[in-house]
Amino acid sequence: MSGNIPQDLKYTKEHEWARITGKTVVVGVTAHAQEALGDVVYVELPKLGVQLVEGKQFGVIESTKAVSDLYAPISGTVVKVNDELTGNPSIINTDPYGAGWIVEVEPLDAEQVGKLLDAAAYEPLTK
Amino acid sequence: MTRRTPLNEAHRKLGARMVDFVGWDMPVQYSSVIAEHEAVRTAVGLFDVSHMGEIEFTGPGALETVNRLISNDLGRCQDGQAVYAGLLNDLGGFVDDVVAYRFSPERILICVNSSNREKDFAWMKARAEGVTPVDRGDDYAQIAVQGPKAVGLVQRLTKADLSGVGTYRFTEGEVAGVKAIISRTGYTGEDGFELYCATDDAVKLWDALLEAGQPDGVKACGLGARDSLRTEMKYALYGNDIDDSHTALEAGLGWIVKLDKAGGFIGKDALVAQKAAGVPRKLVGFELTGAGIPRHGYPILKDGVRVGEVTSGTQGPTVKKPIGMGYVPTNLATEGSTFDVEIRGRAVPAVVVKTPFLKKS
Numbered sequence: 001m002s003g004n005i006p007q008d009l010k011y012t013k014e015h016e017w018a019r020i021t022g023k024t025v026v027v028g029v030t031a032h033a034q035e036a037l038g039d040v041v042y043v044e045l046p047k048l049g050v051q052l053v054e055g056k057q058f059g060v061i062e063s064t065k066a067v068s069d070l071y072a073p074i075s076g077t078v079v080k081v082n083d084e085l086t087g088n089p090s091i092i093n094t095d096p097y098g099a100g101w102i103v104e105v106e107p108l109d110a111e112q113v114g115k116l117l118d119a120a121a122y123e124p125l126t127k
Numbered sequence: 128m129t130r131r132t133p134l135n136e137a138h139r140k141l142g143a144r145m146v147d148f149v150g151w152d153m154p155v156q157y158s159s160v161i162a163e164h165e166a167v168r169t170a171v172g173l174f175d176v177s178h179m180g181e182i183e184f185t186g187p188g189a190l191e192t193v194n195r196l197i198s199n200d201l202g203r204c205q206d207g208q209a210v211y212a213g214l215l216n217d218l219g220g221f222v223d224d225v226v227a228y229r230f231s232p233e234r235i236l237i238c239v240n241s242s243n244r245e246k247d248f249a250w251m252k253a254r255a256e257g258v259t260p261v262d263r264g265d266d267y268a269q270i271a272v273q274g275p276k277a278v279g280l281v282q283r284l285t286k287a288d289l290s291g292v293g294t295y296r297f298t299e300g301e302v303a304g305v306k307a308i309i310s311r312t313g314y315t316g317e318d319g320f321e322l323y324c325a326t327d328d329a330v331k332l333w334d335a336l337l338e339a340g341q342p343d344g345v346k347a348c349g350l351g352a353r354d355s356l357r358t359e360m361k362y363a364l365y366g367n368d369i370d371d372s373h374t375a376l377e378a379g380l381g382w383i384v385k386l387d388k389a390g391g392f393i394g395k396d397a398l399v400a401q402k403a404a405g406v407p408r409k410l411v412g413f414e415l416t417g418a419g420i421p422r423h424g425y426p427i428l429k430d431g432v433r434v435g436e437v438t439s440g441t442q443g444p445t446v447k448k449p450i451g452m453g454y455v456p457t458n459l460a461t462e463g464s465t466f467d468v469e470i471r472g473r474a475v476p477a478v479v480v481k482t483p484f485l486k487k488s
Contacts (some may be wrong), residue, residue, distance in 0.1 A: 007315060018429065038144075038156060038159065038160055038351065039159050039160050039161040040441060041161075041420065041442035042418075042420050042449075043417065044418075044419070044471075062420050062442075063160075064160040064161065064351055064355055064442065064444070065155070065160065065351050065354070067420075067422060090161075109137075
């Protein structure tokens with residue numbers, strides 16, 4: 001599982017991923033992150049319209065044993081949140097890059113995404 | 128220095144995630160805490176609990192010596208019976224919570240928490256009148272076999288008749304060719320056994336149980352599942368829900384305190400006095416009615432004022448609710464009482480519920 005690092009995504013050293021989809025950026029946590037967390041049982045999501053600040057906490061993810069902060073890969077406005085996570089947080093474990101996405105952000109500065117880690121630079125951080 | 132149980136290598140082979148637990152290198156999970164939890168509720172799970180300590184009293188007067196140290200009464204037991212008990216300090220708080228096994232009036236074995244092993248031994252040694260305790264913790268390994276299919280599994284591996292071994296009873300016999308104490312006890316709320324064997328035999332016993340349990344869907348289970356299982360039963364964890372500053376009565380463990388026991392016990396006077404004066408706070412079980420998960424150390428608030436603290440909490444995998452325990456003033460301890468749990472600055476409403484959280488059908 002830890003080896004699953006899609007080439008087309010960008011990454012942070014806190015194990016979030018970012019995917020550019022037109023004008024917005026979808027954010028989630030990596031396969032390595034969910035593996036390390038264990039069974040995810042609760043996700044505290046930001047509200048729509050909240051301004052995220054790069055590197056700052058924007059939510060919380062809890063597994064059976066641990067509480068972890070979610071950090072914003074980029075600055076921007078939350079335009080969508082994955083409400084499915086409220087009733088079914090375990091989709092972060094089963095599909096971290098797909099159904100387990102967390103928020104969709106309209107970036108303040110589109111170029112910020114380019115400065116995130118690529119798959120090759122992120123991979124060593126999962127060892 | 129990190130201590131290892133004899134099963135350390137076996138855990139690593141099974142792909143366990145190992146963590147430091149009070150100085151022991153222990154498996155927290157093998158695959159998934161929730162899957163392991165469910166295996167114990169619906170089938171059978173194996174736990175390596177070899178880190179637990181064992182302290183033995185042998186010789187004439189062993190029963191009387193131990194009975195003065197523990198809050199429960201081994202004098203009312205038969206040989207082959209065990210009791211859950213407190214080792215209490217002079218204020219009625221817990222030095223530890225233990226299970227004491229009566230082999231005979233001249234041989235008592237006490238199973239203690241790993242975190243308290245050295246403290247307990249020193250405490251017992253200083254207070255034992257008569258028989259001197261011996262620390263047997265390095266001699267014994269312990270494997271808990273828990274779940275609705277646990278009894279059948281262990282029975283298939285032993286000639287001992289387990290049908291006569293009721294709850295909190297034990298017998299001695301060979302399991303899978305390994306000499307063991309077979310104790311009908313546990314920390315999960317499910318039926319099953321805790322098997323004590325010689326340290327050198329642990330791997331043989333573990334492997335035999337894992338193999339023989341395949342048709343039952345046996346799973347090796349880590350400390351993560353052990354914690355969520357015991358929390359759903361409101362079983363206390365030393366250091367979280369009970370400690371030296373909360374009395375046995377405050378912890379709701381009056382049933383393991385035998386104030387009328389012949390010869391008395393350490394801590395009795397404080398408990399008699401507290402019983403007469405009234406218990407100022409109580410350990411309650413609660414459910415969150417708002418969103419979140421209660422965790423150890425979170426403040427409990429009433430009308431914005433801090434009145435207590437969460438001692439244990441989790442998202443209960445079987446009860447499927449955020450549940451917790453904590454000490455609150457007695458006037459908030461009755462079923463249906465409401466208060467808030469402060470989670471990251473938010474006051475999340477909670478209600479006191481009947482425990483155990485898990486309702487058996």
